[in-house]
Amino acid sequence: MANMAQAIRMALHIGETELGVKDVFGEDVGPPLGGVFTCTQGIKCAWNSPLDERGIIGCALGLALAGQRPVAEIQFADYIFNTIDLLKLCGNTRWVSNGQWPVQMVVMVPVGAGIHGSIYHSHSFESVMTHLQGWKIVIPSTPLDAFGLMLSAIKDPNPVMYLIPKALLRSRGEEKIPGEPEDPKELNTMIDAPLGDRSKWKPVWPKLKDPNMLLGKAKICLGGRDVSVITYGRMVFKCVEAAQKLKEQDNISVEVIDLRTLFPYDQEAIFDSVKKTGRVVVVNEDTEVTNYGEHILRRITEDCFYSLEAPPALLAGANVPGVGLAEPLEEASVPQTSYIIDTVRRVVKQS
Amino acid sequence: MANMAQAIRMALHIGETELGVKDVFGEDVGPPLGGVFTCTQGIKCAWNSPLDERGIIGCALGLALAGQRPVAEIQFADYIFNTIDLLKLCGNTRWVSNGQWPVQMVVMVPVGAGIHGSIYHSHSFESVMTHLQGWKIVIPSTPLDAFGLMLSAIKDPNPVMYLIPKALLRSRGEEKIPGEPEDPKELNTMIDAPLGDRSKWKPVWPKLKDPNMLLGKAKICLGGRDVSVITYGRMVFKCVEAAQKLKEQDNISVEVIDLRTLFPYDQEAIFDSVKKTGRVVVVNEDTEVTNYGEHILRRITEDCFYSLEAPPALLAGANVPGVGLAEPLEEASVPQTSYIIDTVRRVVKQS
Amino acid sequence: MPFSKEKQIKIHDLMVKARLLEERLIKMNKSGLGFFWIGGAGEEAFHVPLGMLIKKGEGLDYDFLHFHYRQSATLLTLGVEMIDVIRQMHNTAADPYSGGRNFVNHFAVKKWNVVNVTSPIEVQLATCIGTGVAHRRHGGEGITIVTGGDAGTAEGEFASALGWASRKDRELPILNIVTDNRYGISTPFAEVHCDRPIAERGRAFGIESATINGNDVAESYAAIEKAMAYVRKKRKPYLLEVKVSRLYGHSSASGANWVEGEVDGIVEFEKKLKNAKILGEDDFKKVREKYEQESIEAVKKVLKEPKPKPEVIFEHIFADRKDAEIPWPPWLKK
Amino acid sequence: MPFSKEKQIKIHDLMVKARLLEERLIKMNKSGLGFFWIGGAGEEAFHVPLGMLIKKGEGLDYDFLHFHYRQSATLLTLGVEMIDVIRQMHNTAADPYSGGRNFVNHFAVKKWNVVNVTSPIEVQLATCIGTGVAHRRHGGEGITIVTGGDAGTAEGEFASALGWASRKDRELPILNIVTDNRYGISTPFAEVHCDRPIAERGRAFGIESATINGNDVAESYAAIEKAMAYVRKKRKPYLLEVKVSRLYGHSSASGANWVEGEVDGIVEFEKKLKNAKILGEDDFKKVREKYEQESIEAVKKVLKEPKPKPEVIFEHIFADRKDAEIPWPPWLKK
Ligand SMILES: Cc1ncc(C[n+]2csc(CCOP(=O)(O)OP(=O)(O)O)c2C)c(N)n1
Ligand SMILES: Cc1ncc(C[n+]2csc(CCOP(=O)(O)OP(=O)(O)O)c2C)c(N)n1
Ligand SMILES: [Mg+2]
């Protein structure tokens, strides 16, 4: 099974060969490196930009205005915060021109902790990003979703922010991408750039099928009756792990929902689940003051108040300036499986 | 009574003469203009910076590191979004240096709609700002508070973001600043720069008393029993107006709380009020997805769930890319008194 | 003059048209018919020639235009109607550039590659990189043209635009214009900058650069022709620093009153036209009256037009309006 | 050599110390004793002289230092202890620079005006403006020194720093150093920039500028002396472009393996010391062994030290810890 980095690469390959993508670019995105996480290895139209995030987003917007369907990368979400004005501009261009100027572009950016990245390679971005308007925002948690969501992002006629949970880039999914070789090792030899000299290397791409995923649809990872856990990205696995333990240890039946699209989000799936279970925990790793999860909770409180059997809870990152490097600091800063278990247990016990 | 622009000016004057402020700077902040809203007229240490917001925040941080207690202005919140990374840096410098480097600085910036500012002179900033760490964040709604909060911001040993509800800058308060002349016209002649040549003009400053306001303290603008309305900035007046009408028309007793400090916020005042009334509406004009008010609501839902008699509600700006210029667009984009009335009424009727 | 009598008459006509339009907008603002004015009175001698020399059309065969908010003269030369500018000033629903959302002189004309004029200073210097990259790949003679003010050159994007356009063997066909009126809002350029020509900053990146008097029609026309020929053929960037005037100050926020002591490009041009016996005082008067009349009638008409409906705030956020409707404000009809 | 034998021996000693330390850090990373390495192997010939010439102390009478993450040699020269750097590498609670929060070589030393070394490229170029303004007002001989990489010059802040420092009659005493190792992470400078010296960009703002070989101790020392004399006395900015090597590649993320074909400033300097008969192979070996030993012992000691406690994540956010405690995570003891 492909890992997430390979899945993104394969989607970008289809993007450049079948969907009109002419530029995949950003810092160290072109040869020889193909991205600090290898997501752009072997992509023919990948190129290295100057070290200038404002130039990168500006360039992407200009390319979109010229009808070029660019995919731009910001190397880490930690380094996107000097471009918020430009992201706002991308998001308002269609609107302020009264519909004249569409902006079809994708920005991809790795987010979150979990790789000992210290204070500047661990930031989340969904809370600031969802506060901006005019963007669709997606975040995959499996290689298959990474593949499908990237293709749908490229095809979407709006700006799409594609958040990559960086700690999952090497993880392999349970579901295969339609068309990928049986043996993951075979895929590696086909599309992973070799160590050493790469100037003569060419990838061999498997023939894959676009799953045509709809943006805006959540996924029920685990059905359950007692409590809804709404999450996305890296936290999906921790929540599923917590759910399994809660089943075993307490016989609590947890429904885990992976939002996948943060805007426009799947309110139907959320409300249906909460109305069924009457209890909800929203989990993410962004810091907890003015957190995107609070928006979801607010909508739930407004729309499902009379179904709620206990106070809805948010479990999110501690409100600190960054994720510290030392392990005890990282563990104390972002939700861990045990905290999810504790929180869900508390919510289930409350009445 | 002083208007809010005058109040800020008088506080800055005390800042430079008594509190060690050596730089009040930003675009058009120095002579001859003294700020696009006149907040820095007559300030001796005010100077014009290049048109470069990143340079302005960087300069302020450097000045703070050199122990200079700067007050920097970004001309409009709409133009602060290219500095978010630097604001984060200001907020993490003390922390990441393990306490070595304090950052005593104030950034002031006009926010919000209400002056027909169209899409780039109407933005709010509290939702993005409260998501950052290491900053205190204040927003006055009266000249007296503007005066007191600015002095406290200058004295505070941390970075303080001072948000100015721009539509209130010409408004006069009901409470006087201790020491200001009886007749507001007298104050105008003392401290407003004349039209035309200003090169020889010198302000005459009244002798004022620092009210020593604590950051982090909310104010109960109007006591009430039936419902709590939690708000700040420009919306305070609309909420008070709505409360008065609700009293007259429906005999609903509304408690209106002006937060004044958005971080660290006065949780005690909030929880006390909600526990008393059992109903709450949070009102602000920032766009409603991942909105600071949702954080307040989340805290209320977590801590006061069993006191709540109706779903807590948020009334905030529509989730659109900007406030359009034409009056019907502006009215449809940000909360108006009538919407507040409708929402409070709905919340009070629910059970 | 390096060009024909007819062209000179045409240029004069358009300059006066642009000036009359701006003066009408100012009057509208002062009489409460528009919330805010910002515009290009004092830049006509440069912007009319610019408009004439643009390769106008849609798509990469044509020039992409990333403009400043003082380019009504360029837009009128391209062919926009006075009345449409007045619609934007009065923010009626029929404003074709922004549907009543944006300030006046914030154009957006897709069919001529006029990208939104933006309020945040210099962001167009970042965006232009992208159309430049697309133009480089596309080839042909279409180029990217970007304009910013003198104070704006202090923003980092000005350097970004120069850096990205001058990458060795990857140069971009971008004509980068700085209109230098010597002021930010109130801040003199000299107070916050070094005293070297802005053009030097282009040269540091190996970019061909020139400084010209934008109040002189002939000098402007020739300089634009030269710069465009270079960019179109060599597919490399060019930086043009243009000295212009700010005849009514920064905007309505600073009063929008006539400023003494600034050179008026129209007055200068009319002197030359008179000397060359191409036009005389009577002709000048006639042109003025023609556009005075046109602008007055346009205002009359626009005042009867409806304002945009509240619900349109949710229109054109996404290609599919439904995507924008989460959540929906309680006060708005669906 | 323009300076004494003793000084040369001292410089050599510090260069080797810095190199040995970096190599120890790399070994720690490879053996799992530190999550990440980034550092300055290949920049010692410049950074030791820099450290020697700094006016060291706290406050505006002294130099303010806004450094890049490859300046261990400067810091060792200023007087930091190897063991403290190793503490940061192993992120123990005793790490004096960040308390276990930040990557190695991200120094912060208040008593010597060493401002936090930051991860985001070039933000120090914005921050340095402020200490520059303070230094200008304060007078005396203290100056602001800022260092960034070659790739980083593409960020807007590089231009901001030049612009703010060169305002006419308001120049700032800032020594702006660009260490040019010809690469970003993997991207060659030549691929994404024009082929003009970076120093030209300073000259465009009227800033004194020079380009030097930072692998040569004598050239570096002389150039720094000259630049500092200018900035200290004239209170004006100076841009120094310094060619350096990247002997172990970008960081541990790119393998941290020895790179063939780069000039090694220590090897070059040792050739000269040998030729001048100041030191010989035996001396070189002894110095190496001394610091090898010191570093090994430091690691041993550090491995026994405790990691920071979880609760310290809330320490030093605000002057008063209570201000940070809203809200408090459910999993953390209070
Ligand atoms: C990023 C940003 N900062 C501040 C402003 C407020 N502002 C509007 S115009 C202006 C001055 C612009 O001066 P210049 O670039 O010389 O252009 P000019 O108006 O003189 O043509 C300022 C500071 C803005 N619009 N955008
Ligand atoms: C703003 C920002 N963007 C991207 C990165 C990721 N990054 C870390 S180092 C580096 C290359 C820096 O190159 P250069 O400025 O030449 O310094 P060097 O490492 O070569 O000394 C990049 C892109 C970052 N740290 N900060
Ligand atoms: Mg100007």
Ligand SMILES: [Mg+2]
């Ligand atoms: Mg480099």
